[in-house]
Amino acid sequence: MEIRTVTIPAREDHEGIYSKTVKLHWVCPVCGGQRGEPFAAVSWDGSRKLDCDGWENSCGHIDKYSAVRKEAAENGLN
Numbered sequence: 002m003e004i005r006t007v008t009i010p011a012r013e014d015h016e017g018i019y020s021k022t023v024k025l026h027w028v029c030p031v032c033g034g035q036r037g038e039p040f041a042a043v044s045w046d047g048s049r050k051l052d053c054d055g056w057e058n059s060c061g062h063i064d065k066y067s068a069v070r071k072e073a074a075e076n077g078l079n
Contacts, residue, residue: 003027004078005036007054009066010044017049023073030072034060 005027011019027036035058042055044066058064073079 005039007039007056007069009053009069009073010046010051011070013046013067015044015046015049015051017046017051020051020053021070021073023069024076024078025069025073026076026078029058029060029062030064030068031062032060034058034062036064 003026004024006022006024008020008022011021025036028034029036037056037058039054039056042053044051044053053066056064
């Protein structure tokens with residue numbers, strides 16, 4: 002199983018500075034399909050922007066950063 006490293010917001014209210022780099026199994030947690038290729042993205046917390054990684058899964062399932070943070074905390078890779 003492929004593992005990738007991505008940078009995501011460390012929390013919902015990231016204040017434009019709180020990011021974290023995590024390792025993930027590179028499969029969609031809903032259907033098990035391949036996750037999309039990471040690209041430079043911007044997260045907006047309502048007051049500030051944060052540069053981070055984003056991706057679009059070809060299966061159409063959306064990986065929310067809140068779910069990705071939980072997955073990273075539980076997957077034994079971080």
